[in-house]
């Protein structure tokens with residue numbers, strides 16, 4: 297099948313030739329920088345979008361049924377959502393997206409290959425493997441390769457599908473997978489390490505398998521619970537969501553369903569840190585405090601005040617209060633999320649005293665450190681840990697973002713730095729933050745695209 301150029305929303309995300317950055321942007325026609333002048337405390341309300349890391353998987357779950365899937369609170373304007381749309385349309389899905397609603401129909405899927413050119417833009421596309429294999433008995437998906445934060449293999453996805461009877465051959469950079477005669481077989485799968493993506497791929501695959509599948513040492517992220525709840529609405533039989541043992545009873549077919557995407561806890565945590573760093577008071581609308589217990593506990597230790605009002609979170613810092621340095625260590629949920637590590641490090645850079653940040657999930661997730669140091673931070677990395685010695689002020693500088701969360705950490709630093717900070721390569725931000733300039737600007741930040 298040829299890709300219809302009219303359906304490709306996001307060609308800019310293609311890497312430039314010879315670049316080792318999978319998301320590098322060869323064209324600079326659209327604004328590709330954000331300029332921030334620091335010093336304004338934030339006051340106001342920020343609406344929280346639906347979770348990117350859930351919506352991308354819900355889109356893949358649509359491949360499991362011929363029925364219509366209708367999503368609300370879907371973060372459709374994100375670049376990653378557009379890449380996933382491009383992939384699903386390539387496979388033959390019909391997709392309509394309007395505002396924060398999305399409808400997907402996978403009744404006409406006629407292509408079972410997820411090609412390199414689309415998969416290389418976004419690792420989340422590996423999540424089509426389980427659903428395609430479960431519904432159609434075969435799939436060919438490009439290996440996603442490494443990315444800026446680490447090598448990120450998919451060996452556990454592959455091994456677990458083999459345990460369900462799939463025959464898998466890696467050839468010319470592709471995963472060629474075929475289910476046994478009669479379809480995937482239920483199995484008891486023990487993941488050697490907690491993996492969000494492997495849990496999700498296998499959860500989806502097992503819904504249409506023959507018999508019972510047990511996923512042990514499964515990931516427990518709120519996004520996985522939300523995916524599972526949507527699968528249950530589609531007719532799947534699942535128990536144990538949110539625990540480390542998930543039990544799935546395979547069914548012969550699934551139906552369409554309506555589902556509202558869970559609020560983005562990483563976006564929520566990011567704006568919590570923004571409010572804490574700048575001072576003032578911010579209401580985060582339609583957030584879920586209970587999904588952020590580890591991050592909230594750490595924030596409270598720094599001296600920030602947090603309140604809950606229904607589904608809203610109000611975060612404020614007393615004028616003149618200097619936040620206290622704390623130690624953090626990233627862990628699978630319910631531990632401290634790796635996707636908030638860079639943002640917390642930006643905050644620690646200006647705290648009283650020192651803090652230690654230990655990254656246990658990804659091997660190379662400190663690329664924001666040299667950039668923060670260019671802004672006057674005092675951070676040294678020792679293996680998987682970084683010592684952050686708080687300084688009294690940061691200074692604006694021209695900085696370069698290497699991945700989504702590193703980029704937003706630089707925006708946060710810019711909000712409190714003296715003078716102007718220019719963050720280059722904002723297409724990273726557009727992969728995961730809807731209208732960040734509008735949301736921060738609406739609360740008084742001096743921020744614009746350039």
Ligand code: EPZ
Nearest residue numbers: 349420448449450451452453491492493494635657658700
């Ligand atoms: C998801 O990635 C998220 N991405 C990441 O968010 C997040 O950082 C990560 O989970 C951890 O919370 C999406 O949901 C699209 P993993 P995923 O499998 O599923 C190793 C962001 O900024 N591993 O839980 O790819 C892996 O290398 C992004 O929004 C294997 O060794 O993460 C890592 O060290 C970045 N073999 C660890 O497990 C495998 O087969 C956890 O990765 C799979 C993973």
